[in-house]
Amino acid sequence: MAQMNMIQALNSAMDIALGRDPSVVLLGEDIGYFGGVFRVTDGLQRKYGQHRVLDTPIAEGGIIGAAIGMGVNGLRPVAEIQFADYIYPAYDQIVSELARLRYRSAGAYSAPVTIRTPCGGGIRGGQTHSQSPEAIFAHVCGIKLVMPSNPYDAKGLLIAAIEDDDPVLFLEPKRLYNGPFDGDPAKPAVPWSTHPKGEVPEGHYTVPIGKAEIVRPGNDITIVSYGTMVHVAQAAAASLGLDAEVIDVRSFVPLDVDTLVASVKKTGRCLIAHEATRFGGFGAELLATIQERCFWELEAPIERVCGFDTPYPHAFEWEYFPGQARVATALARVMEVR
Amino acid sequence: MAQMNMIQALNSAMDIALGRDPSVVLLGEDIGYFGGVFRVTDGLQRKYGQHRVLDTPIAEGGIIGAAIGMGVNGLRPVAEIQFADYIYPAYDQIVSELARLRYRSAGAYSAPVTIRTPCGGGIRGGQTHSQSPEAIFAHVCGIKLVMPSNPYDAKGLLIAAIEDDDPVLFLEPKRLYNGPFDGDPAKPAVPWSTHPKGEVPEGHYTVPIGKAEIVRPGNDITIVSYGTMVHVAQAAAASLGLDAEVIDVRSFVPLDVDTLVASVKKTGRCLIAHEATRFGGFGAELLATIQERCFWELEAPIERVCGFDTPYPHAFEWEYFPGQARVATALARVMEVR
Amino acid sequence: MPRPSRLHVPRVPARPGEAPDFSYVSLSPAGAVARPDVNAAPADIENLSVELIRVLDDEHVAVGPWNPHLDVDVLQVALRHMVLTRVFDDRMLRTQRQGKISFYMKSTGEEAVAIAAAMALRPSDMLFPAYRQQGLQFVRGARLVDLMCQLLSNTRDMCKGRQLPVMYHSVPGRIFSISGNLATQFPQAVGWAMAAAIKGEDSVAATWIGEGSSAEADFHHALLFASVYKAPVILNVVNNQWAISTFQGYAGGEQRSFAARGPGYGMPGLRVDGNDFLAVYAATEWAAERARKGAGGSLIELVTYRASAHSTSDDPSRYRPKEDAERWPLGDPVERLKGHLIRLGEWSEEQHAALVGELDAQVVAAWQEATTYGTLTDGPRLDRDLMFEDVFKELPPHLVEQREALRRERS
């Protein structure tokens, strides 16, 4: 076991994948010689060469188009989109092509492409470096979709994604790259070495895609969350002294419905928290799924705490961010209902 | 008043807009000389000339990019995307640019672009001529989003959209172009002239964006739907002899929450029906919104009847389509709960 | 008083009711264009994107440096493929008109484009077609019945009922799955070629796009990535003058040839008579050899004419003169290859008629067999459970649930 932050864990996952399987290649903007703007691919081109770790033109659509062709020709491409906010130029290649190739060709062709991209706010990135686009991919059939909330899961899920024969979109909550973040920007930064999930095996292991994790068992209420908000939610529940069951969704597609439903059936209450804008966000699907299955057990309406339905504004980052106070207020409200 | 099908109603809306306001221009693939592959713009280039009704290259991203620039320079562009399935190459220009321009420039710049595009299945179009992408636009802040279910609304909403200073994405359920469709492909086609909403004023009028319509008042259950499914839902309810309140959402953004909530508070039951795939679909937002506000009045879980989470398959069109039987079964199930 | 518009709008040479006008097509005499070394620097061979590479002259004689000097039996095989394509297209159009299939797209008048290219390539080369290169399937040995079952979405449909007619593929034939979304195959072909290079193989990828579709972003991405990594790829633009109702001038063809985009990205661009089997063959051979030698990709514009409707949903008499196809200056590719073989003394009108009859009978027989596996409306049907498969490699829980729900609904 080693201490790793999320950047190191992701780097280690790719290092292992490149080392084990000669068909794994990486491609993306600034990922090669430079090692990526967040340094997630640092050192990999030096180790595996320019023909397996490719710097690319700044053309997200071209990157994914080319990655699909590479995947069809027997490679396992891992493409980086520099920020999730810049994935839209590749939207057509992802949803019309990558996600549908196996289906439309009845399994004759498929492309095991993994797309990694940093998402989420909290780094003063303004409206074009802070987005959380999971919902617009979750609705698309044919692509798996995951987001880790800690280094251990990051490495295990990324190896699983690369080894998966289906395409996987892998969202990296960049606010967590260097340490867990409980939503309070005034507090000094905490490194991953202070967190149990900062203990990461050096070798190969996988975290299965499609399984949520109960990060804190509890009985009062179920908090369903993912990415950065997992940590915020835990802190908010703790601040109220609640015995909350906190679930890290981890995998949007496939979604681990059973874990969610079992928890809400037990607690009878549920709060959903995410950073993405509320309207039409993934929280709506979570809420709908739980309502459909736990209607009779619910003691209070399920609530959502989300980003406001505006772009992520540079000057109002911490008013926008659904921080501890907002989560705690909602938790208290849901708990109040008798 | 005149008898119009939806194609004629849309054509009339654009004719009126072009006639009243010299800044209105149309652009799109095959829309000019030819009048569009569905003939929605038939005759308009002849009437208003090649400089106001522009044939364009086949480049959806370029069309919307250019339309934004035109809008900034004082025009009111109405862009057609030939099929909603082909809107993805324009996704970046729509979500990163069109929807955010006013916000990011604090109102200094904006572009009143209307984007029209035929959506939905039921025409044997297979997976690339049948999609219903409303959810992936509803989640985006800064663009209004509407879908009419009849000629009267089509014309009034389209005029409202063109006159709106915000960008509007206007989805046209193509299965309804020529007549209402209750979901039974075996029945002979019915023309709009048999339907009260086929009566359309010849002149200028608007249907406000942001208002749902109760197309059939009732007390047993609220059916929330839009587009083609409005007609299917009505037929399904009738087949069961239910006194259902059927609501046509019409406007996704802004959403008329009050109408939905008032209805469900009254009926205590709710079924949501749409053609788009279920997972992360707009039905999830509808369900979530209603659950949050009507929790105490709900007598049964809200259910969703939607497209399956697969691409729209050519050979299984009518198994895929959420037809009357599927809606009726769900209605019966919701009604059964005591 | 508003000021008059100053916008330029591309000129469309002739509309219904007007006389066909092909004065805009710049031609070179057959044999006139030099054939450079396959390793030539792009900057030194820009003329290839302006002139028109042609081999067959008006007398059906093969002339000039691009003559590939093919054996007679190769030419006869080529003619057979071209006639089969045409016969197949004609029959399938009829089945659509009879309501047996939902949709069809013919390639009439542009058969040489696909057939010559496929014959000039190796079987190990990978093909990424658009929807109008059905000729590739015939060259790569597809069974007629298999293609028809796809058109019928029946129990033997290679696509398991999921795609519109004509959206074929072939794994043994190394033909990629056709997409309904225009142009997307272009950068995919480049990625495939990059992978071939990374793996140290000398296979080439070839891909086709309509001139109208070349307006899409994917076209640019393909050219750019091909140029940056010198990918072994052949990027074919099929300029058949029309994109549904839209004249090629609206795709940029008014100002410059499509071939000229190649040099803009530092890649050779070849403008080729697309109705001249020998010219297409020779140009493809040149580009493939260049690619295999590691000198990178090429862009080939095939100048041709879409003689039929865009698809069975289209009626071209609404937007272009009826007599256009006959007056197309580059003639008909089948007639020209046939004329060449006759001129060589290796073919006759009688043989030709017999060939048409033979192939037509094959098509009819295959159709009879294909329909026994079901049609959209009659006969055996695909298992509806298939609707849920191949979304993912394995069925995730939510699709199992949805499959069960449908089973219950239908039981």
Next chain:
Amino acid sequence: MPRPSRLHVPRVPARPGEAPDFSYVSLSPAGAVARPDVNAAPADIENLSVELIRVLDDEHVAVGPWNPHLDVDVLQVALRHMVLTRVFDDRMLRTQRQGKISFYMKSTGEEAVAIAAAMALRPSDMLFPAYRQQGLQFVRGARLVDLMCQLLSNTRDMCKGRQLPVMYHSVPGRIFSISGNLATQFPQAVGWAMAAAIKGEDSVAATWIGEGSSAEADFHHALLFASVYKAPVILNVVNNQWAISTFQGYAGGEQRSFAARGPGYGMPGLRVDGNDFLAVYAATEWAAERARKGAGGSLIELVTYRASAHSTSDDPSRYRPKEDAERWPLGDPVERLKGHLIRLGEWSEEQHAALVGELDAQVVAAWQEATTYGTLTDGPRLDRDLMFEDVFKELPPHLVEQREALRRERS
């Protein structure tokens, strides 16, 4: 044994620790390139995309047919703008290092690109910049304080706190809102120009893109639409050799100049010394006149060098030699214009030092004022209700509700 890769990977001339190497930059002597008529056919002036348009020679003398023959006072104004840009950039970098602003991007070494173009255009022409053309703001009369308030996201921020620093705009200056999404402005500028033409106006749109960003789809769409409709637009590619850590060879610059994309689409492409104020001015003037005459758009490649880091988040010593900037063969644009004025006897080192001092004092004074309106961390703050405005023209009910919720939370 796996076969060795055959993929081509663009060569990067020099990495940290290696000697700078600019042998790849092909130069023309100042004055060597002919200046064609503004109505020249694109095919006749393709040489402009290969050669390098230069006016200022090594002795700082303006020579040749592209010399715009500007009055001395115009040159002095230009120098003032360029020095101001540099002084402003340097000061703002420092404020970022002190934690007063969250982010900054300098234009050091490429000031001529924006300033010469803006001066050559009319005030009625519309500008669609990328993020590194701050010079446009100075030419179009922006107040320093206003720019600084944007950088500070403070109570007078023109963007109301919504955008990252440097994402300015100006309505009176006719400068479009800068996007964080690369390249999107390119087709928008073309659409603006199309609208100008439709309205019968003779205004021109000019837009800028980095050479790295030219890989995006929007670049292609812009060239294509500009070509098809002959839109009165000037499409500028600022080739400053680097896109963050990525060398321009990865954007296609290894095989061909960026200017050469123009002719590929049937549009003139001009390759211009971007560090030569007079050359940039002259090329812009030529393209603007061409556009105003209705002859359509032009593509201009400005060959320059990004002398500073990409942004305050970047450290170029990780990926290129430290001495690169000094060894850049086209020199420094400020030094060159200054040298020209001195050579003309219209400027001196003393005057220059005084100008730098004067402008620096202006910048410092403006900064003092700007910070009184608040900074990201101190002083007055924007009303947080503003977060909900301008998503739509009017606040829809769900945003009213969210605004109220935030008010309650913060009360």
